[in-house]
Amino acid sequence: MFKIPFHLAMHVPDGFLNLPVSLCSWAIAITLIAFALNNLKSEYQERAVPLMGVCAAFIFAVQMVNFPIPGGTSGHLLGGTLAGVLLGPWAGSLVMAVVFVVQAVMFQDGGITALGANIVNMGLVGTFGGYYLYQLVRRILGQHSWLGISTGVAIAAWLSVVTASILCAIMLGLSDTVPLSVALTAMVSWHIAIGVGEALITVVAVSFIWRTRPDLIYLPISNRKLAERELANTEQN
Amino acid sequence: MNPNNSANNRLLLITGLGTALIIAAFLSPFASKDPDGLDRVAGDLKFEHKATENTAAKQLPFAQVFAEYSLKAVSDEKLSTAVAGVIGTITTFGIAWGLGKLAVRRKSASSETKSQADERNS
Numbered sequence: 001m002f003k004i005p006f007h008l009a010m011h012v013p014d015g016f017l018n019l020p021v022s023l024c025s026w027a028i029a030i031t032l033i034a035f036a037l038n039n040l041k042s043e044y045q046e047r048a049v050p051l052m053g054v055c056a057a058f059i060f061a062v063q064m065v066n067f068p069i070p071g072g073t074s075g076h077l078l079g080g081t082l083a084g085v086l087l088g089p090w091a092g093s094l095v096m097a098v099v100f101v102v103q104a105v106m107f108q109d110g111g112i113t114a115l116g117a118n119i120v121n122m123g124l125v126g127t128f129g130g131y132y133l134y135q136l137v138r139r140i141l142g143q144h145s146w147l148g149i150s151t152g153v154a155i156a157a158w159l160s161v162v163t164a165s166i167l168c169a170i171m172l173g174l175s176d177t178v179p180l181s182v183a184l185t186a187m188v189s190w191h192i193a194i195g196v197g198e199a200l201i202t203v204v205a206v207s208f209i210w211r212t213r214p215d216l217i218y219l220p221i222s223n224r225k226l227a228e229r230e231l232a233n234t235e236q237n
Numbered sequence: 238m239n240p241n242n243s244a245n246n247r248l249l250l251i252t253g254l255g256t257a258l259i260i261a262a263f264l265s266p267f268a269s270k271d272p273d274g275l276d277r278v279a280g281d282l283k284f285e286h287k288a289t290e291n292t293a294a295k296q297l298p299f300a301q302v303f304a305e306y307s308l309k310a311v312s313d314e315k316l317s318t319a320v321a322g323v324i325g326t327i328t329t330f331g332i333a334w335g336l337g338k339l340a341v342r343r344k345s346a347s348s349e350t351k352s353q354a355d356e357r358n359s
Contacts, residue, residue, distance in 0.1 A: 107321065109306070182282055194274055
């Protein structure tokens, strides 16, 4: 009997998605990645070069470490929100794409036909959706306060995992692999719990960086001058 | 503190990549072996058999070396996972870093030509 080995999920393997779903998700992934590449070139920051590498390496490594959740299941960090918070949506999306490509091509983790879907669900949901939600919370609760940042990170991280599981269930349903309602219930209920792990790990990681290298937390260009001024003010005090 | 200071960046590189490698080498072999999210659902709802056996990835040369996250050449399960993890981490780092370098080089090339043009015009 074919048994999917541990920690190869929510990476969708070959065979779970039908051709139209697979092609559509590939198209979405390629479009958004091209868009990210283009925007990356126009706002690049020298210091982000090592950060892209480090972030990708860290997310790859942490994705290998499953943590147990009650009920005999395990979860692992996805990292999309973390990548978005540190690198912004453009560089963050590229980093996530690299992680999933290496996983699929070198380690047969996630099917190559399903790679587009995996990049979209587990990567781009976090680096776009998670990122913008986190920025929204920051704007509401305090752009440069730890309260704003940590709350934004936690909510965005949790929601990005739950959303990923919803999208995954929808793709499975559309592919007739499993009935949609059943898949949704099952996937979402596990990932509500797994999302808590994501939120915790991401907040801890961001808090470490906030305390040691706050400049590494991504700032969109329009906010950067404001932040530089504020940082200069706090350093003077 | 100058964020573009190369010493700061080197420190970031070493601590960041170092942390990732430590996680890959020493934590991943002890990861929970419980099935995760999709695995569990696929098992419970009985569609795991729909996964393709002979996938495209298995035809690639990497599949000769790695059986998922374990190095075929190493028999000890934990060591095998650790080595695979380290190789994967370094590879991922290299590609992402390389992509970043490509983007920076293009940007500084275009800003150099702009400043040369400005000098000529002044």
